[in-house]
Amino acid sequence: MKIALLGYGKMGKVIENIALQRGHEIVLRKKSNDSFEGLEDADVAIDFSIPDAAIGNISACLNSNVPVISGTTGWLEHYHNMAQLCEEKKGAFIYGSNFSLGVNIFFELNTYLAKMMANLKQYKVSMEEVHHTQKLDAPSGTAITLAKDIINNSDYAGWAIGNPKEGDIFIDAKRVEGVPGTHTVTYNSEVDAIEIKHTAHNREGFALGAVIAAEWIIGKQGVYSMKDVLGL
Numbered sequence: 001m002k003i004a005l006l007g008y009g010k011m012g013k014v015i016e017n018i019a020l021q022r023g024h025e026i027v028l029r030k031k032s033n034d035s036f037e038g039l040e041d042a043d044v045a046i047d048f049s050i051p052d053a054a055i056g057n058i059s060a061c062l063n064s065n066v067p068v069i070s071g072t073t074g075w076l077e078h079y080h081n082m083a084q085l086c087e088e089k090k091g092a093f094i095y096g097s098n099f100s101l102g103v104n105i106f107f108e109l110n111t112y113l114a115k116m117m118a119n120l121k122q123y124k125v126s127m128e129e130v131h132h133t134q135k136l137d138a139p140s141g142t143a144i145t146l147a148k149d150i151i152n153n154s155d156y157a158g159w160a161i162g163n164p165k166e167g168d169i170f171i172d173a174k175r176v177e178g179v180p181g182t183h184t185v186t187y188n189s190e191v192d193a194i195e196i197k198h199t200a201h202n203r204e205g206f207a208l209g210a211v212i213a214a215e216w217i218i219g220k221q222g223v224y225s226m227k228d229v230l231g232l
């Protein structure tokens with residue numbers, strides 16, 4: 001299939017390699033100052049850009065009838081507008097805070113654990129995410145998904161990266177050179193702690209998941225998630 005890459009940085013380049021290995025063709029490699037020329041030739045677009053560019057990129061795809069996969073994080077307050085545009089245009093759209101198979105299994109584990117811990121008030125949950133120093137957003141999109149899944153299955157009301165209020169999940173967002181992405185969820189009590197952790201060793205898992213999502217969405221209409229793609 002013909003793929004438009006919207007964002008051609010660390011992720012865009014790994015996605016390109018995996019897409020080429022799987023027999024696909026890249027028809028557009030868009031960076032910050034490039035136009036959308038070539039988008040009309042694409043069967044699907046994959047957006048891994050920056051928070052401020054995601055909405056423009058996704059809208060351009062939906063307005064051009066090109067199915068779009070977005071892995072860009074840090075723009076989620078506008079998610080419903082993009083989902084609505086997708087419905088209006090009868091397009092196809094997937095946003096995923098994390099496209100790796102491992103993290104999507106970790107999401108399921110986190111939800112299962114949240115349900116088990118919901119009534120055990122002696123445990124307090126917190127989270128840590130560690131990423132490379134070039135990351136523009138904090139907390140990570142993955143940490144926000146993990147927090148929302150706990151909130152939806154417990155009495156926790158929200159999340160915070162600094163000064164959490166009573167009832168908030170504290171997320172410690174750390175930036176360390178070279179780290180692709182590590183997420184830990186900890187339930188701590190006075191007598192013990194339970195931890196689940198996902199460590200990405202490199203960016204290949206994120207990129208492979210995005211290409212698999214792009215292959216999956218061809219011929220579909222609607223707003224989907226990685227859970228749909230993986231059948232979880």
Ligand SMILES: NC(=O)C1=CN([C@@H]2O[C@H](COP(=O)(O)OP(=O)(O)OC[C@H]3O[C@@H](n4cnc5c(N)ncnc54)[C@H](OP(=O)(O)O)[C@@H]3O)[C@@H](O)[C@H]2O)C=CC1
Pocket residue numbers: 006007008009010011012030031032033048049050051053057070071072073074096097098099100134206
């Ligand atoms: N969902 C997931 O599984 C994952 C998500 N991510 C997310 O993906 C995004 C990209 O990450 P990463 O590749 O590491 O970041 P990089 O900073 O390495 O790359 C960002 C790219 O976006 C480009 N860009 C900037 N503005 C635009 C625009 N208007 N249109 C198109 N491209 C633009 C930049 O171009 P230029 O160089 O010209 O500025 C650059 O090529 C981040 O939001 C990150 O959080 C990352 C990994 C996994």
Ligand SMILES: O=C(O)C1=N[C@H](C(=O)O)C[C@H](O)C1
Pocket residue numbers: 073097098131135139140141142143180181182206
């Ligand atoms: O910016 C990154 O690198 C990553 N971003 C995503 C996020 O914000 O969760 C996914 C992954 O952890 C890498």
